[in-house]
Amino acid sequence: MTATEIDVLGVGNAIVDVLAEVDDDFLVAEGIAKGGMTLIDTARASALYARMPPGVEVSGGSAANTMAGIASLGGRCAYIGKVAADQLGAVFAHDIEAAGVGFATPPLVDSEPTARCLILITPDAQRSMNTFLGASTFLDSSDIDADLIAAAQVTYLEGYLFDRPEAKAAFFAAADIAHRAGRRVALTLSDTFCVERHHAEFTRLVAEVDILFANEGEARALTGEADFESSVRALAAHCPIVCVTHGANGSVIAAEGKVHPIAAAPVERVVDTTGAGDLYAAGVLYGITTGHDLPTSGRFGSIAAAEAIGHVGPRPRQSLKALIGA
Amino acid sequence: MTATEIDVLGVGNAIVDVLAEVDDDFLVAEGIAKGGMTLIDTARASALYARMPPGVEVSGGSAANTMAGIASLGGRCAYIGKVAADQLGAVFAHDIEAAGVGFATPPLVDSEPTARCLILITPDAQRSMNTFLGASTFLDSSDIDADLIAAAQVTYLEGYLFDRPEAKAAFFAAADIAHRAGRRVALTLSDTFCVERHHAEFTRLVAEVDILFANEGEARALTGEADFESSVRALAAHCPIVCVTHGANGSVIAAEGKVHPIAAAPVERVVDTTGAGDLYAAGVLYGITTGHDLPTSGRFGSIAAAEAIGHVGPRPRQSLKALIGA
Numbered sequence: 205m206t207a208t209e210i211d212v213l214g215v216g217n218a219i220v221d222v223l224a225e226v227d228d229d230f231l232v233a234e235g236i237a238k239g240g241m242t243l244i245d246t247a248r249a250s251a252l253y254a255r256m257p258p259g260v261e262v263s264g265g266s267a268a269n270t271m272a273g274i275a276s277l278g279g280r281c282a283y284i285g286k287v288a289a290d291q292l293g294a295v296f297a298h299d300i301e302a303a304g305v306g307f308a309t310p311p312l313v314d315s316e317p318t319a320r321c322l323i324l325i326t327p328d329a330q331r332s333m334n335t336f337l338g339a340s341t342f343l344d345s346s347d348i349d350a351d352l353i354a355a356a357q358v359t360y361l362e363g364y365l366f367d368r369p370e371a372k373a374a375f376f377a378a379a380d381i382a383h384r385a386g387r388r389v390a391l392t393l394s395d396t397f398c399v400e401r402h403h404a405e406f407t408r409l410v411a412e413v414d415i416l417f418a419n420e421g422e423a424r425a426l427t428g429e430a431d432f433e434s435s436v437r438a439l440a441a442h443c444p445i446v447c448v449t450h451g452a453n454g455s456v457i458a459a460e461g462k463v464h465p466i467a468a469a470p471v472e473r474v475v476d477t478t479g480a481g482d483l484y485a486a487g488v489l490y491g492i493t494t495g496h497d498l499p500t501s502g503r504f505g506s507i508a509a510a511e512a513i514g515h516v517g518p519r520p521r522q523s524l525k526a527l528i529g530a
Numbered sequence: 531m532t533a534t535e536i537d538v539l540g541v542g543n544a545i546v547d548v549l550a551e552v553d554d555d556f557l558v559a560e561g562i563a564k565g566g567m568t569l570i571d572t573a574r575a576s577a578l579y580a581r582m583p584p585g586v587e588v589s590g591g592s593a594a595n596t597m598a599g600i601a602s603l604g605g606r607c608a609y610i611g612k613v614a615a616d617q618l619g620a621v622f623a624h625d626i627e628a629a630g631v632g633f634a635t636p637p638l639v640d641s642e643p644t645a646r647c648l649i650l651i652t653p654d655a656q657r658s659m660n661t662f663l664g665a666s667t668f669l670d671s672s673d674i675d676a677d678l679i680a681a682a683q684v685t686y687l688e689g690y691l692f693d694r695p696e697a698k699a700a701f702f703a704a705a706d707i708a709h710r711a712g713r714r715v716a717l718t719l720s721d722t723f724c725v726e727r728h729h730a731e732f733t734r735l736v737a738e739v740d741i742l743f744a745n746e747g748e749a750r751a752l753t754g755e756a757d758f759e760s761s762v763r764a765l766a767a768h769c770p771i772v773c774v775t776h777g778a779n780g781s782v783i784a785a786e787g788k789v790h791p792i793a794a795a796p797v798e799r800v801v802d803t804t805g806a807g808d809l810y811a812a813g814v815l816y817g818i819t820t821g822h823d824l825p826t827s828g829r830f831g832s833i834a835a836a837e838a839i840g841h842v843g844p845r846p847r848q849s850l851k852a853l854i855g856a
Contacts, residue, residue, distance in 0.1 A: 519584065
């Protein structure tokens, strides 16, 4: 790709999701907090998988889902993330390339297997994620392709990845390359637990970020504010564009002293909220990078999120381009 | 399991399905005959997969789907089939065990990978299957557990498996063990191409079979009869119970000189016909082995098939036991 060819470059944990429907009792018996993301080790992954119902395997990973969403909207994008040289790694690589997203990160050989996220969907369509990170955490600065970052209008970083020192260094390096090239950096806070675990560094990273994504819990965790509106204002003081989702209430986008309320798009049947936040970010980033105003970009985000909520799995199954009427 | 514990034992190709939605032009460009099953080699599997859209991985395999259906109906069942000791093999083993089906066939080590079926779903909900058999064909007589066969009311064999000489020998061996133990043998013809390729041996095998499953095309291919009714009569002359599906028209079950018409069950939205025949067999076999008459068993088959047609993937997602009102 040449310097003018990319709208958004995503950087994140390359993960294959294993989705299964369970009842609330299963979460209680397994001690799983509903709606959150928990990192699990090999032993826990084996034990939990053995007790899970039959599953469906689909490619996932937060930033990867967002890139698949942007591609479905008609945007040009690429992805950097680490799989292993194994069957699930091949599945991940196939799926993201087949979605129209450039992907060339070399796989990890003879080490950890491709990351898996055991996602338990309860009858209320809520998803509870249990992530075995495997190969995905072996992404380091050598995988951060400076030419690709310089070629992307926006480099989008996933907070989930912000854990190991090498990955943190890669994040700051990516932000530095982007800004030197006159490009923008976007970040999703990803999870309340991530924010709490790396609070000081997230605060420092947010200061480098041009477009920030968070949900209400993450916004409050980072700012320490007690309510939604205060947390949005606090983030907007540090960051040019702040997008905060508010569940079924929709979202707000704060920029240049204004707060734009964004309505949620109607969903015929709420099936599985996996990927809703990822596709919201896809719609907003597509809108911003293709010259739309913030309320329109927010509307694209709501439409994309609604599509994800209407089926099992985190990536779009319908053409998002058609859904936004483009 | 002890001798009284199993209703049905399934023997078949252990396969993980890769499902993707395509338009009719894709089938034409790839030279794929709609609705059929084509065996493909490693090179073709790689080339076709590379051109396929993003997929969903779910455990499949015709007889394995049938066993998952019987378990969902509340029946007791087990499965014999060969996966490799790899990630997709682990997925297959997890899913069938988690569905409540006994599975203890040792995996193939250091040889071919687990079988995959690339299933292309067109907008008319028809599925076109491209099967890379991999490890599944390495099932041989040593995997046929005589105690398990003797413990099962019915041993259900999948015609797809009936290809290599070792597998054919395993089929006849299984039928012999079952009959010596006073048990019944069921067979599905699986595919018109299978029937045509091994016509003489299928004819010989059918003579050993107590319960036969076929669709219209397979019934006509085996009997050489030109129409549906004649092919049913011809099969019924050789086999005590003959169940022949007739697409949206439902099916018939012929036994003891009578032909019972079985109505199709209503389907709210036809999404994907993958697994419809497999779950029809599940309903019928569950009915027969739990003492129901043939019209009732047929009705269970229609209800189970309708469930499979209403979603992507070949195995039940709702409790079939609840759907039949048991």
